[in-house]
Amino acid sequence: MPLRQKDLLGLEYLEREEIELILDTAVPMKEIFTRDIKKLPTLRGKTMVNLFYEPSTRTRTSFELAGKWMSADVTNIATSTSSVAKGENLKDTARTLEALGANFIVIRHQMAGAPHLVARTVKASVINAGDGRHEHPTQALLDLFTIRERLGRIEGLKVTIVGDILHSRVARSNIWGLVKLGAHVTVCGPRTLIPPEISRMGVEVTCDLGEALADADVVNVLRLQLERQKKGLLPSIREYSDLYGLTRERVEKCKPGVLILHPGPANLGVEITEEVAESPSAAVHEQVTNGVACRMAVLYLLSGGGKAGEIAA
């Protein structure tokens, strides 16, 4: 079964089988680039454009490496946020990129739905690399991949997502993916950072970190944007850290073997201590590696590639 759509706009729009196909495909992809086997020729002659309206060295580099391992020609376009404010037209930009021969447009944008607008405008495959507070599907895919690799399964696991749920696209994509794959998801954070009616997405909600950690198999710690304090959503970063920071003491009360994830880059000492982030329970560095593998899998499948078994042949 290939992917049904030309674009990857969010995990919301994928069936469980499609998510599993991507995760299965990422396994041989990881082999290929971690063991430095020769590049895949899949995207030879194809052009991939990274269109980033928000700076993100981490995600952009990951997509860039994924594209290069698939033999694509990769171009990066960094557009400042000010040009959006000035009314630079996203549709025109998308049409221009297509006219220049882009087969894949990877877009990061500070506004929800921007990738949908691009996807409606062009025939190229559009990959959402994070749109506002909406979705960041490849981040969730790499989180799912990491959970499966470490714990052997996703179905039936208890996964807690801690932090600024309101503004987090990582949280939303994780919720869609985890719920579709049968995990039990709890979101935890201060009331001011929990969006309304999120329980209707199939998750438990609590503001009590102790309760949220008690029987979790996986804890996914979100990055706190430090400017939330200025908007009156938090009294202080220190208080946030006291109430929701993941420390060694808190991890010691978790189930043995708990897996700790963080999408990075972490504010060490705020939402997670360095000690925890670098501990064997945490998979922060594997996540980065797995990100490239998952993005290769997405590119492979969107370009019409078949089952995972055919890749390494």
Added chain:
Amino acid sequence: MKLLLKGGRVVDPRNGLDETMDVLVEEGKVLAVDIAIDAEDARVLDVSGKAVLPGLIDMHVHLREPGREDEETIKTGTLAAARGGFVAVACMPNTDPPLDTGAAVRFVLSRARETGHVRVLPVGAITKGLGGAELAEIGELRRAGAVAISDDGHAVTNSRVMRHAMEYASMFGMPVISHAEDMELSAGGAINEGYWSTRLGLPGIPAAAEETMVARDIFLAQLAGARLHIAHVSTAGSVELIRRAKEKGILVTCEATPHHFTLTDEAVAGYDTNTKVNPPLRTARDVEALRQGLADGTIDVIASDHAPHTAEEKEVEYELAAFGMIGLETSLSLAVTELVRPGILTLGQLVERMSYAPARILGLDWPGIVPGAEANVTVLDPDASFVVDPARFASLSRNTPFGGWRLFGKVVATVVAGRLAYEAGGF
């Protein structure tokens, strides 16, 4: 020229009419309403099987002239109104320059005389430059022909200014039309705050942003002993506040738009920017409350909040898109489809909500379909259906989420002061 509307069902509750009658019009006035009128020298429109209604009024539209003639003009907006069955529209003052002076109001009226297809009733500004700080010259606005005052588009944030506006406007018998929005609570928001804002990752506008201002303005109207009209009520809580205020005898009226009683925030799911309006589309519970409020009369008026925008202002990221949708050419049909056909309103009640109530609130002399009255008549085929095709709209703009919808209720003719302002093909 004489005009004879022959064989239609005249529905005019104020004049106790709901029967098949002929209506003869001459020199701008209704000459006779009777069975089987013969007038050999008259142009005859066979309207048998159609409903003949007192002319409909849309008391909340944005005509964009002066200033944004690329979005709409008085000419195109009033043609859209005529095609939508409206004989008069009240236009909001947030033009460029705004209608905050007598000269600006006179300009709109003179443009309407030169280019308009239906009657135009200007709404003046509450404050100078719509700035919310200093009262506009409300007496001068009235003398120039304004029928009400509003800072629509913004709320009057300062409660003292709003109080004095109500007191002052009451001297001239004018209502204050409130765009009720707590601008701090709604700041940055794009859609209703709730499940769909959470799911779509769009910043939300809570129902309380409207309701706190509705409550404030009700108390200010009570304090001022003045008439208040709440524009585009969108939440169940607002309907309940207004219901209770009316029970207490406070002089408050309100309107609801067809999009708010038809669509929920789920319509935003595909990020179609034509669903972006202020106040935002709300939940199914709110839609239900609006329909109930329309049925029991808590909501006096159906008004479109026709807000034209160019494609350039809409074909952008959802958060950057302009608020507003056009409504003049779908408003009556949505009311027929969503309210009359399901039995929520009778055709007579629809006439109250779309003709008599707006006329009363705006202080118009509006006697209905009786001999001697100015001939303002809307002829509707309530059973005919059609598919909405925005490409064929008279409006300069196309920003509607209803393209492709099959709606019931086709306008057959619109008679404005005895003149056929619109007549559907086939006559």
